[in-house]
Amino acid sequence: MKSSLEVLVNGMRFENPFILASAPPTANGILIRKAFELGWAGAVTKTIRDEDVTNSNVSPRLGILKNNGTVIGLENIEMISEMTVAYWLKEIKEIKRKYPDKVIIASVMGAKGVDSWQKIARKVSDAGADALELNFSCPNGVNAQGSGIAIGQDINTIELITAGVKEVTGIPVIVKLTPNVTDIAATANAAVRSGADGICAINTVSALIGIDIETLNPLPDVAGYSTFGGLSGRCIKPIGLRCVAEIAKSVNVPIYAVGGVATWEDSVEYIAVGAGIIQICTEVMLNGLSIIDRLKKGVENYLTRKGFTSVAEIRGAALEKLTTHRALSRSYKVIANIDQTKCGTCGTCIKICSESASNAIYKENSIVHIDSTICCGCSLCSFICPKHAITMVAV
Numbered sequence: 001m002k003s004s005l006e007v008l009v010n011g012m013r014f015e016n017p018f019i020l021a022s023a024p025p026t027a028n029g030i031l032i033r034k035a036f037e038l039g040w041a042g043a044v045t046k047t048i049r050d051e052d053v054t055n056s057n058v059s060p061r062l063g064i065l066k067n068n069g070t071v072i073g074l075e076n077i078e079m080i081s082e083m084t085v086a087y088w089l090k091e092i093k094e095i096k097r098k099y100p101d102k103v104i105i106a107s108v109m110g111a112k113g114v115d116s117w118q119k120i121a122r123k124v125s126d127a128g129a130d131a132l133e134l135n136f137s138c139p140n141g142v143n144a145q146g147s148g149i150a151i152g153q154d155i156n157t158i159e160l161i162t163a164g165v166k167e168v169t170g171i172p173v174i175v176k177l178t179p180n181v182t183d184i185a186a187t188a189n190a191a192v193r194s195g196a197d198g199i200c201a202i203n204t205v206s207a208l209i210g211i212d213i214e215t216l217n218p219l220p221d222v223a224g225y226s227t228f229g230g231l232s233g234r235c236i237k238p239i240g241l242r243c244v245a246e247i248a249k250s251v252n253v254p255i256y257a258v259g260g261v262a263t264w265e266d267s268v269e270y271i272a273v274g275a276g277i278i279q280i281c282t283e284v285m286l287n288g289l290s291i292i293d294r295l296k297k298g299v300e301n302y303l304t305r306k307g308f309t310s311v312a313e314i315r316g317a318a319l320e321k322l323t324t325h326r327a328l329s330r331s332y333k334v335i336a337n338i339d340q341t342k343c344g345t346c347g348t349c350i351k352i353c354s355e356s357a358s359n360a361i362y363k364e365n366s367i368v369h370i371d372s373t374i375c376c377g378c379s380l381c382s383f384i385c386p387k388h389a390i391t392m393v394a395v
Contacts, residue, residue, distance in 0.1 A: 003303035004310050009254045009276040010172040014041040021258045021279035022107035029091035039292045042103030047080035047135045048088045050120040052111035055079050063209035063219040074282050075209035077229035092127040107133040114164035125169040137178035137203035139230045152178035155190040162194035176200035184243045185250035192251045200256040202240045204230025233282040236260045248274025264298025272318040334392040335375040342389035349381040
């Protein structure tokens with residue numbers, strides 16, 4: 001039996017679990033239409049602002065972090081949508097008319113105070129959006145106006161605005177939270193207490209991407225100056241997984257996961273810790289909208305190979321296996337084992353084990369050995385071996 005990618009979340013049908021996050025790839029209706037033609041199940045508009053929110057962009061506004069030539073992080077100091085409310089109201093109507101089976105989630109932001117949020121929420125709801133995403137997490141520029149991350153870091157304000165928006169709309173309200181807090185489960189609980197129908201996590205991680213050591217200017221360099229921005233991309237996935245897991249263990253509403261998804265495997269990991277929908281931004285910015293084909297095919301093949309008939313069967317499967325450090329087994333132990341047919345006797349493992357682990361690896365007669373009585377089972381050697389000759393074996 002062929003596995004199904006269809007997902008039902010908050011009463012909405014998604015043909016597959018992949019939608020575009022609120023970001024540059026959803027900056028206008030043309031991009032959203034193209035995404036829908038290529039097979040994306042839905043899209044979250046770039047954040048639509050009430051007219052009272054001040055918005056202006058700078059150039060350049062991106063910085064990158066590379067590892068062996070691969071972009072693993074992208075810092076963005078871009079603000080929210082530059083399009084007018086009138087533009088988005090027209091686009092939402094037109095897109096829903098042409099693509100009735102696709103899901104349009106309107107990301108919105110109001111100015112300081114509940115009234116502004118209610119005003120913009122009413123407008124996009126009336127235009128035909130399937131759901132609202134309240135942007136309580138943008139770190140760029142709007143925080144000085146008491147919005148974005150300034151809301152997401154204050155439980156009382158989260159509760160006030162979420163409840164206020166729920167009063168004026170009948171469509172699902174999803175709260176997008178910032179990871180730049182000490183306890184994201186607490187902010188998720190605040191949103192759900194106030195009526196949130198779903199949680200989106202995470203937005204970008206506050207960061208400074210780097211310094212140009214020739215000019216000593218921070219990056220991205222805007223006429224010699226810069227500011228802290230939002231870091232996205234592959235490097236933030238571990239933070240996103242932790243946040244989504246903490247939220248899933250704390251509240252009982254659907255979770256829209258976003259943060260560092262680059263492959264179908266990443267999406268399966270997020271679903272396993274409780275995500276219902278996967279939002280993607282940075283990988284699209286780096287490799288284009290056509291990545292949807294490999295994402296869908298990868299998950300579909302995985303489900304079939306594992307004997308699952310739907311995505312729902314793996315949702316949250318890893319959560320019960322997350323426990324406290326104290327509760328982890330102290331009797332279970334692994335030690336390193338070397339496959340001599342692969343070992344290049346380079347000595348990398350010997351050096352690293354002697355300087356950062358238990359000094360259990362040595363060379364004798366030109367053969368690398370492991371003293372199992374000394375090996376502490378940390379697994380460092382298995383990660384740094386250039387020949388992938390070392391595995392950890394349970395004893």
